[in-house]
Amino acid sequence: MAERNDSMSSKAEDRRDSPRVPMRLKVRRAGSSGDFETQDGDLSLGGCAWQGTGLEAGTKVEIRFKLPILPDEIEASGEVLHVTNGPQGPLAHVRFMELPVEAELAIARHLDDVVAQGGGTR
Numbered sequence: 001m002a003e004r005n006d007s008m009s010s011k012a013e014d015r016r017d018s019p020r021v022p023m024r025l026k027v028r029r030a031g032s033s034g035d036f037e038t039q040d041g042d043l044s045l046g047g048c049a050w051q052g053t054g055l056e057a058g059t060k061v062e063i064r065f066k067l068p069i070l071p072d073e074i075e076a077s078g079e080v081l082h083v084t085n086g087p088q089g090p091l092a093h094v095r096f097m098e099l100p101v102e103a104e105l106a107i108a109r110h111l112d113d114v115v116a117q118g119g120g121t122r
Helices: 001-015 102-115
Strands: 021-029 035-041 047-051 060-065 074-086 091-100
Touching: 021 047, 021 102, 035 102, 047 074, 060 091, 074 102
Parallel strands: none
Antiparallel strands: 021 035, 021 060, 035 047, 047 091, 060 074, 074 091
16 A cells, blocks of 8 residues: 555656647636636646636636647646735646646656747756
8 A cells, every 4th residue: 555655655756847839729617518728837747827817726627738649639637726916817727636647647748848948948
C-alpha cells in the first residue's frame, strides 16, 4: 500500500512540475446541456486553469480543447480544486479526472513542443 501512495504522490508532483502553456478552453458544468463557454487559460499535464469563472471548489466540469497535433478536440472531465484571485480576477484551477491515455500523451507531447520553442511557464 505504501508503494501505491508513493507512486500516486510522485505522479501528482510530476504534474505540479509540468509546464503551463496558453490554451483556449471550452468549459461547462458537468451534466449541463448548456453551451460551452470559451475561456482563455492555460493547460498543464494534470489539468488547466482559466480566468473569470463563477465556479466553486468541488464543481465538476466538462472541458474541451484543441491541440495542433490532433485532428479532433480533446474532451475531458475535471474538478475545480480551488479558485484564486489572479491579476485579472478569479482564476479556477481544475484537475483532470477522466482523460484517455492517448489524450494525456498528446498533451505531454504538445507541452514538450511548446517548451522547446521557448514558450510555457512553470
